[in-house]
Amino acid sequence: MRGLLIGRFQPFHLGHRYLIEQIDEAVDEVVIGIGSAGQSHTRENPFTAGERVHLVQDALEELDAKTYLIPIADIERNAMWVTHIETLCPEFDVVYSNNPFVERLFEEAGYEVRGTPLHERDRYCGSEIRRRMVAGDRWRPLVPDPVAAAVDDIGGVARLQKITDDDT
Amino acid sequence: MRGLLIGRFQPFHLGHRYLIEQIDEAVDEVVIGIGSAGQSHTRENPFTAGERVHLVQDALEELDAKTYLIPIADIERNAMWVTHIETLCPEFDVVYSNNPFVERLFEEAGYEVRGTPLHERDRYCGSEIRRRMVAGDRWRPLVPDPVAAAVDDIGGVARLQKITDDDT
Amino acid sequence: MRGLLIGRFQPFHLGHRYLIEQIDEAVDEVVIGIGSAGQSHTRENPFTAGERVHLVQDALEELDAKTYLIPIADIERNAMWVTHIETLCPEFDVVYSNNPFVERLFEEAGYEVRGTPLHERDRYCGSEIRRRMVAGDRWRPLVPDPVAAAVDDIGGVARLQKITDDDT
Amino acid sequence: MRGLLIGRFQPFHLGHRYLIEQIDEAVDEVVIGIGSAGQSHTRENPFTAGERVHLVQDALEELDAKTYLIPIADIERNAMWVTHIETLCPEFDVVYSNNPFVERLFEEAGYEVRGTPLHERDRYCGSEIRRRMVAGDRWRPLVPDPVAAAVDDIGGVARLQKITDDDT
C-alpha cells in the first residue's frame, strides 16, 4: 500500500520527518509530493524545487521508509489538481492531509484521506522557521541536520532576509 | 440582434433569470458567457464550468429566449479579453454589463454596452447565496427550482462548507 | 442518461447530424464537445469555436434532442484530457467515439465507450468538404442548410481558399 | 558596456528620464525592459505594452543615449526570470535596480547590480501620477511632454478613472 503526502517543505523540518515516520508505519511506501514546485524566491516559498529535493532527500536517507520524491507544480484549475498529481506520481492508495481543501478534492476523486498526526505544530511549522530565519533567531534545532547544512550551502537565510526586505 | 451577458453564475439565481428575461425582450438571441470557467472549489467559485452549464441550462429551459451558453476561461491579458470572447462566442451586437471594467474593455473595442436592469440586488446576489449556504441559512428561495435540485445533486453545500472551513 | 460526442465540426455536416440523431435515440441528452476549440484559420481547422457554435447550434435546432454544446480547447497532457472534459461538461455516462486514442483514454478513466454509427463516411467527412470548398466543388449538399448559410455569412470559403494558398 | 533597467513605466515620468540620463553616463548603451508587459487596464497597470513602447520611445528620442526598448512579460517562476530577460534582451553587463528582490535574483545569476540614483522620489513616482490622474489633479508636469501628449491620444486618464471606479 502506498500513501501520498503533499507539502511545500519550505523548509523540510522535524515535524515533517516525524510525520513521514508515522505514515511509513501504516503503509509500505510513501509518495512525497513537493508542492508549489515552480515557486521560489518569495517569503512564503524561498527555495526552488531543486533545492527542496536536495533538502528533503538528504533528510529522508536517515529514515527506513521507501519514498518517492516528486515535484508538483501548481495548476490553475483546482478541479484538475488530483489528476495532475496522479499523472506525475506512482499510483497511491491513501492520502494524508489535514487541509480541508485537499481533503475535499481527493474525496471527490474517491480517495481515502487520513488526518496527519501533528507533532508540536507551533514549533515545527514552516512559517515559524522562516520567521526565525528572517529575524536571526535560532531555527536550526527545528530541522534535521542535513537540512540545516543544505540551507547554509544555498545561502538560504541571506536570500530570505533579502527578499523579506523587499516586502517592506 | 444578439446580446452578450457574462456572469460567473456561482450559482445561477433568480436575479440572473430576471435579467435574461429583460435582455431577451430587447434582442433576438442571448449569448451567455460563463466566466472564470476554469475556477472551482473556492469560496468565490465553488462550482466547475460543467456544473454551472448544467445549472444554467436547466434554468434556461423555463424561458422562451434563444440562448447560447459558452464557458469562458479567464486569461491573464486584459487587453485580449474581448477578442478571447469573440473567438469563443457567436457574433454579438450589444453587451449587457454594469461592471465599469467590462464596459471599458468592450467600449474600447467598439461595442455598445448597456446597463443591466437589477432586481433586488442585495438578495439576488451570488455572494449572499454562498454566504447562506455556508451558514446553513435558507438559500433555495433565491434560485430557480432546477438550480436548487442541481446543487443538491452535486453536494454543493457540503463542498462549499468544507472549503470555507479551509479559509479559516 | 447522458452521452458525450466530441468532434471538431470543421464544418458540421449531415454525417454529424445523422450521428446525433442516432445517439439521441439511445440516451436522454447529448453533450456535444467542440474539440480543438482554440484552433482556427488553418486548413484543418478553418473556423473559430464561436463560428462553430453558431453553425452547430443552428443545425441542432432542427433536431428533437436535448443537447449541450461545449467548446473544448486542446490541452498538451493527454493523461489529463478526460478530466479536462469532465470539468467543462455536465456529467455524462457514456462516450461515443470510433477513435482508438479517445476510446483508450475514456476506458482507462472507467467510461463505457460505444462505436458511432457512420453514414456514408467518404462523403460526409470534414476533410472532403474542406477539399471541395478549396477546389470550388459542390459542398453545400453535404451540410445542413443552416450550416451552408452560416459558412456564407462568415465568408468561410474565401478564408479557406486564402489559407490554403498559403500552404503551397 | 551595456546596462539594464527594468520598469513598468505606468507611465514613463521625469524620474525615469533622469535615471536613464544618469545610467547613460556610466554605460555605452541602455537596455530598457518594459516590465509586466502583458498587464493593462488595471489601476496599477493602466497601459498596454504597445502604449508604453509608444510613450517611452517618444520620450527617449529627446535623449542622446543609445537605447533598446524591450517588452518583458511576467513569468510565474521567479527562478527563471533572469534567464527570461536574457533571452529577450541584447546581452548586458550591469543591472540598475533598487529593488531587493530584483537585486537578489540578478546577483544569484552573477550580475553586478547597482543602486539607481533617485530624483525627488515622492513626486516622480508612478503611483502618485496615477493617483493624480484619477483624482483629476495636475500630473502633466511630472512627465515629459511627449508622454503627456501620448496619454491624451490614448484617452488614458478616462480609462484609468473608469477602471478605478470599478475598484470601488
Place this chain on the structure above:
Amino acid sequence: MRGLLIGRFQPFHLGHRYLIEQIDEAVDEVVIGIGSAGQSHTRENPFTAGERVHLVQDALEELDAKTYLIPIADIERNAMWVTHIETLCPEFDVVYSNNPFVERLFEEAGYEVRGTPLHERDRYCGSEIRRRMVAGDRWRPLVPDPVAAAVDDIGGVARLQKITDDDT
C-alpha cells in the same frame, strides 16, 4: 502614418534592409515585429529574440527610418494573433506582408495589407543564408556588415552547425 512589418529575421539580411527602406518611403514610422520570439536553437530559428534585437538594431541604425523593434512571441490561437500584436506594438495603420495567412488575419481585423517589394528573393532569404552557414558557404555578403559581426560574436554559425548535426 505607421506601417507594420513582421519577420523572424533568422538572420536579418539585405533583403530585409531593402524592404524596410522601401516601406520607410511610404510611411512615417515602421514597427518591426520580431516574430517567433520564443523560438531559438533550432535549424529554422537559431537565434534568440535578444540576439535578433541586437542584430536588427545594429543594422537599422544605418537607415534613416524611425523604427520600433518589438519581439512577438507565438501564440496558439490564430484568431487572437492580431490582437496579440496590437497590444504589444504602437498603433499602426497598414501592414506589409506577402503571406496569405497573415494577410487574411489582418484583413479580417480591418487592416489595409500591402504586398512587400521583394529584392532577389532567392538569394536574400533566411533559409538560404542558414543553409550556407551550415554548409560552410559564403553567407556574409547577404547580410549587412553589423549583422555578420554580431553573428560572429554569438558564435552563431557553430551553433547552427551543431544543431543541424542533431537534425540528422
Place this chain on the structure above:
Amino acid sequence: MRGLLIGRFQPFHLGHRYLIEQIDEAVDEVVIGIGSAGQSHTRENPFTAGERVHLVQDALEELDAKTYLIPIADIERNAMWVTHIETLCPEFDVVYSNNPFVERLFEEAGYEVRGTPLHERDRYCGSEIRRRMVAGDRWRPLVPDPVAAAVDDIGGVARLQKITDDDT
C-alpha cells in the same frame, strides 16, 4: 560530484541501467531527469511521468548509485531549458549526453558535457522496444525484470497497441 542524465525512459531498459552504472563510477550521485514528463498515451511516449517514476525507481533499487529521480516537463523556449532543469534538480556538475542539441544548450550555459557510453544501441533502444511491444515480439529480455512487471501492471502493451492502431 553530481552528474545529470536526461532521458524519456519510454520505457527504462537495460541500456539505461548500464549507462547509469557507468556514470555512477565517475560521479558521486546521479540526477536522472525524466524528460517530456507531460507526454503520455502516444506511440513515442506511451507512459505517464508517474508510471515512469515507478518503472525507473524499481529498477534503480538494484543499483548501488545514489540517485535523484526528477520529472522534467517540456517547455517551449529552448533558450530557457537549462535553467528550467536547474530549478527542478539538485545542483549538478557535469551532464551526460550524446545529443548535439542537448550538448550545445548545456555548453552555452557553461557545463561540461560528456558523451555517454552506449551498450548495443540497436537492441537497447526505446523505439525498438516499443516496436516489439506493438508487433507482439519479445521485448522483456531488453528491460530489467521490475520494469517488465510494472509495464504489465499498467497494461502498457495493450495501451501502446491501441494507440498505434489510432496512428494508422
